[in-house]
Amino acid sequence: xxxxxxxxxxxxxxxxxxxxAYALAAIGLNLHFGYTGLxxxxxxxxxxxxxxxxxxxxxxxxxxxxxLLVAIIAGALFALLLGIPxxxxxxxxxxxxxxxxxxxxxxxxxxxxxxxxxxxxxGLTGNSFKETFLGLSPLxxxxxxxxxLEYLNNGxxxxxxxxxxxxxxxxxxxxxxxxxxSPWGRVLKGIREDEDAVRSLGKNVYAYKMQAxxxxxxxxxxxxxxxxxxxxxxxxxxxxxMTFFIWTILLLGGAATVWGPVIGSxxxxxxxxxxxxxxxxxxxxxxxxxxxxxxxxxxxxxxxMCLVIFRPQxxxxxxxxxxxxxx
Amino acid sequence: MTADRGKTTIxxxxxxxxxxxxxxxxxxxxxxxxxxSVATATSTCTPDTETACIGVLVLDPENNRIADADIExxxxxxxxxxxxxxxxxxSAVAVTETGKxxxxxxxxxxxxxxxxxxxxxxxxxxxxxxxxxxxxxFRIGEDTAVAPSETASSTGExxxxxxxxxxxxxxxxxxxxxxxxxxxxxxxxxxLLALASVGLSLIYGTTKLSSFSHGEQVTLGAMLAYVxxxxxxxxxxxxxxxxxxxxxxxGWIQDAGIWKPLRKRGTPVVQLMIVTIGLSIALQxxxxxxxxxxxxxxxxxxPETWSLGPFTLxxxxxxxxxxxxxxxxxxxxxxxxTRIGQATRAVSDNTALASATGIDPNxxxxxxxxxxxxxxxxxxxxxxxxxxxxxxxxGMQMLLLMFAAVTxxxxxxxxxxxxxxxVIGMVVELSNLFIPSDLRYASALxxxxxxxxxxxxxxxxxxxxxG
Numbered sequence: 001x002x003x004x005x006x007x008x009x010x011x012x013x014x015x016x017x018x019x020x021a022y023a024l025a026a027i028g029l030n031l032h033f034g035y036t037g038l039x040x041x042x043x044x045x046x047x048x049x050x051x052x053x054x055x056x057x058x059x060x061x062x063x064x065x066x067x068l069l070v071a072i073i074a075g076a077l078f079a080l081l082l083g084i085p086x087x088x089x090x091x092x093x094x095x096x097x098x099x100x101x102x103x104x105x106x107x108x109x110x111x112x113x114x115x116x117x118x119x120x121x122x123g124l125t126g127n128s129f130k131e132t133f134l135g136l137s138p139l140x141x142x143x144x145x146x147x148x149l150e151y152l153n154n155g156x157x158x159x160x161x162x163x164x165x166x167x168x169x170x171x172x173x174x175x176x177x178x179x180x181x182s183p184w185g186r187v188l189k190g191i192r193e194d195e196d197a198v199r200s201l202g203k204n205v206y207a208y209k210m211q212a213x214x215x216x217x218x219x220x221x222x223x224x225x226x227x228x229x230x231x232x233x234x235x236x237x238x239x240x241x242m243t244f245f246i247w248t249i250l251l252l253g254g255a256a257t258v259w260g261p262v263i264g265s266x267x268x269x270x271x272x273x274x275x276x277x278x279x280x281x282x283x284x285x286x287x288x289x290x291x292x293x294x295x296x297x298x299x300x301x302x303x304x305m306c307l308v309i310f311r312p313q314x315x316x317x318x319x320x321x322x323x324x325x326x327x
Numbered sequence: 328m329t330a331d332r333g334k335t336t337i338x339x340x341x342x343x344x345x346x347x348x349x350x351x352x353x354x355x356x357x358x359x360x361x362x363x364s365v366a367t368a369t370s371t372c373t374p375d376t377e378t379a380c381i382g383v384l385v386l387d388p389e390n391n392r393i394a395d396a397d398i399e400x401x402x403x404x405x406x407x408x409x410x411x412x413x414x415x416x417x418s419a420v421a422v423t424e425t426g427k428x429x430x431x432x433x434x435x436x437x438x439x440x441x442x443x444x445x446x447x448x449x450x451x452x453x454x455x456x457x458x459x460x461x462x463x464x465f466r467i468g469e470d471t472a473v474a475p476s477e478t479a480s481s482t483g484e485x486x487x488x489x490x491x492x493x494x495x496x497x498x499x500x501x502x503x504x505x506x507x508x509x510x511x512x513x514x515x516x517x518x519l520l521a522l523a524s525v526g527l528s529l530i531y532g533t534t535k536l537s538s539f540s541h542g543e544q545v546t547l548g549a550m551l552a553y554v555x556x557x558x559x560x561x562x563x564x565x566x567x568x569x570x571x572x573x574x575x576x577x578g579w580i581q582d583a584g585i586w587k588p589l590r591k592r593g594t595p596v597v598q599l600m601i602v603t604i605g606l607s608i609a610l611q612x613x614x615x616x617x618x619x620x621x622x623x624x625x626x627x628x629x630p631e632t633w634s635l636g637p638f639t640l641x642x643x644x645x646x647x648x649x650x651x652x653x654x655x656x657x658x659x660x661x662x663x664x665t666r667i668g669q670a671t672r673a674v675s676d677n678t679a680l681a682s683a684t685g686i687d688p689n690x691x692x693x694x695x696x697x698x699x700x701x702x703x704x705x706x707x708x709x710x711x712x713x714x715x716x717x718x719x720x721x722g723m724q725m726l727l728l729m730f731a732a733v734t735x736x737x738x739x740x741x742x743x744x745x746x747x748x749x750v751i752g753m754v755v756e757l758s759n760l761f762i763p764s765d766l767r768y769a770s771a772l773x774x775x776x777x778x779x780x781x782x783x784x785x786x787x788x789x790x791x792x793x794g
Contacts, residue, residue: 089779092537095600099730100731101776291616294612295612296612297609300609304608305602308602308605
């Protein structure tokens with residue numbers, strides 16, 4: 001039955017590698033926005049940089065963990081570069097600078113100048129950088145099914161990718177949980193609520209903000225690696241819309257909560273799939289598939305607006321934690 | 328200030344804006360003293376910052392041009408068009424995506440007696456670059472050994488010299504006329520950018536909100552111009568008035584429906600900013616739904632070029648520049664000489680103090696939203712005409728340049744936005760001379776970051792503590 005198939009697709013989205021990648025990116029953004037109050041509008045830039053770092057160093061012959069390290073360092077350096085000029089300024093300057101920097105990375109990535117390294121606007125194909133990762137898989141070849149979900153054990157869209165992606169997400173959740181209940185995390189929240197008060201306690205606000213920016217940025221660049229593992233590196237698929245989707249996910253789940261980004265990502269993608277697949281089967285003749293994507297996108301935008309207006313704390317959040325304003 | 332007086336003043340100012348726009352339309356032809364066409368008579372494409380041209384020609388062994396051969400050009404995003412050659416020039420087609428295009432010659436359309444030689448190419452791959460003409464020259468007849476297969480002229484109209492037999496690659500060295508062309512384009516882009524960013528700056532000044540949906544307001548202008556002039560077939564003046572009126576109306580609706588209630592509730596600016604992001608996503612997809620994901624042309628006729636001094640631009644560009652200049656002057660007059668304008672600046676300066684002196688900030692902010700949306704719509708319409716074509720991403724690309732301009736000039740200062748826009752427009756176009764055209768927007772964004780490092784208050788901003 002058609003309805004069952006749609007449900008199955010939505011269920012598949014719950015554990016899809018892309019969902020995990022967005023969840024991890026949203027966890028990073030949560031560190032920025034939810035806990036520290038930093039407006040990072042360029043999370044997709046961190047992801048793209050991570051993806052490029054990983055893919056290019058793999059193509060150059062680096063083993064998997066070295067390539068991953070390159071991605072992490074790239075994210076950290078990018079955060080440092082962005083943070084130095086902007087963290088001392090008012091919050092919305094960081095927003096403008098991060099969104100611009102993310103765009104610069106995308107433009108440079110897709111430009112013809114670095115065609116040999118980045119593949120220009122057509123990007124880098126998945127097969128050119130996937131081997132080292134797939135080589136690590138301990139799973140036997142073949143297909144496995146859990147309930148209605150059946151995937152290959154190894155390969156692009158496989159159980160192996162899913163297991164790794166979600167393990168990384170779980171580790172990140174654990175880290176965020178530990179960090180935010182530590183003294184360090186309390187200082188971050190203090191900065192979010194009242195920067196001057198924290199400063200008057202003798203804390204170096206700038207350093208704390210920078211640490212948060214780097215940690216969240218690294219989460220973003222690892223998320224970028226997860227995002228490209230099942231597909232190719234395509235600069236245009238990692239632009240502003242991606243950042244905005246991550247924001248929607250974060251605010252849907254609830255900023256400043258440990259599980260908010262993960263649950264937000266799961267709900268976002270399965271509902272998004274339900275909507276699109278539902279529309280496709282309900283009105284197969286009335287609208288084309290491109291139009292369904294567009295209507296879906298419009299609904300995402302409207303959802304984001306309504307969320308912020310009517311329930312800024314999201315599903316799990318605490319409204320008191322989000323009443324701060326950027327000065 | 329009473330509401331009545333406010334209304335009459337704003338009406339008068341709007342009327343002045345409109346009149347001046349129309350006057351500019353009428354006066355523009357007189358400006359260009361020598362309406363010479365630089366491009367070869369038969370060329371059907373003028374390369375531009377948003378347009379690349381692909382020219383095709385078919386040559387016989389004596390380098391004579393063969394007319395009436397059909398050449399199909401295919402490229403990225405499903406681009407496909409058939410061009411018929413002529414015997415006195417380069418037949419060109421305008422494309423809006425850079426990348427590799429394949430020109431394939433349909434041998435059956437060659438005139439009688441002309442045949443492809445042994446081993447002659449029927450497919451040539453060319454790379455289209457913004458602001459340049461990529462050529463594909465096919466050779467027929469016996470002597471086909473050395474066919475000049477690809478030459479992409481780097482910038483400007485220089486590529487269309489019409490002499491196909493000795494296609495010279497002009498990528499090296501800066502030519503004076505190239506620099507002039509880029510300065511002209513830079514001025515044009517700066518003026519149009521200023522139209523859009525003045526509104527962004529006014530919104531920021533009065534509400535402290537960085538509106539991320541301002542880019543879509545620009546696209547909306549282009550879209551409505553396309554719908555009214557192209558789809559519905561209105562004359563340009565009527566279409567322009569309807570477009571601007573509708574765009575201004577969206578500003579009114581937004582403020583009445585979203586921003587004013589949220590202001591009343593005391594929603595933090597950060598959350599408002601995220602609401603504008605949501606609005607921007609929704610509008611983007613709405614525009615895609617309305618006009619499709621491809622590029623559209625508002626004016627479909629071939630652009631005619633006029634020269635004035637060293638500058639050669641299309642007619643639409645000259646007219647747009649004059650309109651932009653007049654409207655910007657009118658805005659400046661409005662801000663400095665009218666009571667409403669002065670009140671607007673007072674609210675920007677210090678909202679609490681302004682309301683204590685009897686100004687109603689909500690009324691001013693409403694006017695600012697209407698004005699900003701209208702100006703953005705006008706900018707979008709003009710940009711769509713000047714660049715030849717537009718798509719749903721136009722505003723998104725413009726938004727960051729607007730931010731760059733507004734920050735460069737000083738956040739919240741309307742005149743800073745004007746200065747910043749001119750600088751950014753110039754930088755974007757002039758950087759074409761030194762770096763590949765697909766990186767020219769990146770140069771503007773780099774400036775934005777540098778400004779924030781060294782002079783965060785912008786060129787005209789007041790140095791104050793902003794940390």
